[in-house]
Amino acid sequence: MNINAPRGTQDILPGTSEKWQYVEKQLADLCRRYHYKEIRTPIFEHTELFQRGVGDSTDIVQKEMYTFEDRGGRSVTLRPEGTASVVRSYVQNKVYGLPNQPTKYYYMGPMFRYERPQQGRMRQFVQFGIEALGSDDPAIDAEVLSLALNSYKELGLQSVKLVLNSLGDQESREAHRQALIKHFDPHREELCSDCQIRLDQNPLRVLDCKKDRDHPAMEAAPSILEYLNDYSKDYFERVKQYLDVMGIDYEIDPNLVRGLDYYNHTAFEIMSEAEGFGAITTLSGGGRYTGLVKEVGGPETSGIGFAMSIERLLMALEAEGVVLPVDEGLECFIVALGEQAERAVIKLTDELRRAGIQVDKDYLGKKMKAQFKAADRLGSKYVLVLGEQELENGVINVKDMTTGDQKEVALDSVIDYMKEELTGGE
Numbered sequence: 001m002n003i004n005a006p007r008g009t010q011d012i013l014p015g016t017s018e019k020w021q022y023v024e025k026q027l028a029d030l031c032r033r034y035h036y037k038e039i040r041t042p043i044f045e046h047t048e049l050f051q052r053g054v055g056d057s058t059d060i061v062q063k064e065m066y067t068f069e070d071r072g073g074r075s076v077t078l079r080p081e082g083t084a085s086v087v088r089s090y091v092q093n094k095v096y097g098l099p100n101q102p103t104k105y106y107y108m109g110p111m112f113r114y115e116r117p118q119q120g121r122m123r124q125f126v127q128f129g130i131e132a133l134g135s136d137d138p139a140i141d142a143e144v145l146s147l148a149l150n151s152y153k154e155l156g157l158q159s160v161k162l163v164l165n166s167l168g169d170q171e172s173r174e175a176h177r178q179a180l181i182k183h184f185d186p187h188r189e190e191l192c193s194d195c196q197i198r199l200d201q202n203p204l205r206v207l208d209c210k211k212d213r214d215h216p217a218m219e220a221a222p223s224i225l226e227y228l229n230d231y232s233k234d235y236f237e238r239v240k241q242y243l244d245v246m247g248i249d250y251e252i253d254p255n256l257v258r259g260l261d262y263y264n265h266t267a268f269e270i271m272s273e274a275e276g277f278g279a280i281t282t283l284s285g286g287g288r289y290t291g292l293v294k295e296v297g298g299p300e301t302s303g304i305g306f307a308m309s310i311e312r313l314l315m316a317l318e319a320e321g322v323v324l325p326v327d328e329g330l331e332c333f334i335v336a337l338g339e340q341a342e343r344a345v346i347k348l349t350d351e352l353r354r355a356g357i358q359v360d361k362d363y364l365g366k367k368m369k370a371q372f373k374a375a376d377r378l379g380s381k382y383v384l385v386l387g388e389q390e391l392e393n394g395v396i397n398v399k400d401m402t403t404g405d406q407k408e409v410a411l412d413s414v415i416d417y418m419k420e421e422l423t424g425g426e
């Protein structure tokens with residue numbers, strides 16, 4: 001019987017995993033410079049966390065969660081996103097009470113959503129995200145936006161666009177909510193069954209509906225920007241000013257809603273404009289959340305963050321033809337000829353590796369020629385050959401595969417010799 005990986009999941013094999021490692025390292029370094037520290041939270045949580053955190057009326061909670069009962073009869077859910085878990089941890093560990101606020105975290109790890117798989121939409125995907133908790137200074141919104149954009153730019157992407165909106169504070173949202181209900185109510189019967197429910201639960205969601213996207217009432221829907229009170233308007237203005245100061249371009253889209261319920265004020269998405277990127281153009285999204293920490297049992301604390309999937313980032317790099325500087329080659333391959341030499345090679349291989357050099361050898365009992373072929377296929381920069389004669393003379397043959405030069409090197413100094421060769425004497 002053949003058993004394949006579940007739909008919407010993938011194996012990341014060597015050849016690709018080097019790209020993942022490279023990107024993950026670059027993102028971690030970016031976070032170091034912005035002074036965001038890594039947090040690791042569990043991959044599953046109590047279901048209630050996401051129901052309350054992400055929001056009961058969202059597609060994620062209603063249709064996409066991997067929820068199951070554990071053997072103790074508790075309902076648990078594979079995390080569909082990272083923000084709710086980070087906030088849960090922040091509250092549980094009373095991090096809000098520590099000095100040095102705001103708290104700035106980043107995370108990287110698998111998330112799970114039962115969605116219809118297509119290019120850029122997986123059931124298991126890896127999110128990189130950041131959260132800054134404990135400050136409602138619009139300067140930190142600008143910082144998050146800057147980090148989000150730079151995570152693409154520093155990797156070499158050019159066709160990325162920042163789309164920005166403000167969802168306002170509670171008061172502004174309530175005014176907008178009433179306006180939306182008034183606007184859509186006469187069309188209630190024409191809307192899809194989901195939107196009829198959304199109209200009562202969270203009318204903002206109607207603007208995000210894929211089925212009703214072309215309904216004439218959509219275009220004329222009241223814009224949140226017209227309902228922002230003075231505080232929200234001023235907040236949004238300051239975020240934009242700080243972006244201008246940093247020379248960051250953006251586009252305002254008053255219909256940008258986001259698929260999660262916890263946002264106020266700043267909401268944004270980063271889109272790819274690269275040709276051939278695919279039908280889904282969103283690379284990442286995020287925004288400010290003012291009620292979430294309280295919802296999860298903590299004090300009134302505001303936060304802002306964003307998340308991207310590494311899968312979509314790699315798709316964008318491919319679409320723009322960016323080649324990452326990953327080295328899939330091998331530093332040394334050692335060929336042993338004969339029983340005695342094999343023992344000496346096993347010892348030398350071990351010593352070279354401990355000295356920091358990347359080494360491999362044959363494990364299939366191949367003849368000399370086949371071993372050379374293997375070294376070539378592996379892209380080895382050097383091939384070291386040890387036969388019985390060399391062993392007797394206390395030397396080893398070192399071949400530089402780039403130049404073709406060969407040299408006999410004393411066995412007791414080959415480690416230093418290889419170090420020198422590989423670092424170019426640095």
Ligand code: HAM
Pocket residue numbers: 080081082083084113115120121122123124125127129130131259260282283284285286287288304305306307308309311312
């Ligand atoms: P989200 O918009 O649901 O926001 O997801 C953020 C990003 O995760 C998306 O833009 C996309 O790159 C990636 N993503 C989501 N679903 C999938 C999927 N099925 N397959 C591949 N990639 C996917 C959040 O998750 C929020 N927690 C972001 C945030 C952080 N807001 C504040 N802080």
